Amino acid sequence: MFRWLIVVLLALIIFSGLQPWLQKLGFGRLPGDLRFRLFGREWFIPITSTLLLSMLAAAIAKWL
Numbered sequence: 001m002f003r004w005l006i007v008v009l010l011a012l013i014i015f016s017g018l019q020p021w022l023q024k025l026g027f028g029r030l031p032g033d034l035r036f037r038l039f040g041r042e043w044f045i046p047i048t049s050t051l052l053l054s055m056l057a058a059a060i061a062k063w064l
Helices: 002-024 047-063
Strands: 033-038 041-046
Touching (some): 002 047, 033 047
Antiparallel strands (some): 033 041
16 A cells, blocks of 8 residues: 555656646646636646546556
């Protein structure tokens, strides 16, 4: 359980670091991605982008 928590945390850190580059490719602006402003701060929940990146990672893992 603790190992999965570390993996998820690392994946979120990597995704947030790559976010500006991924937005140039169109990730983060897909129909299922949520972006809203609450309490003076912009919140971003990339549901569709996360699903697409997960499927891509699974395909690469299966290929290897």
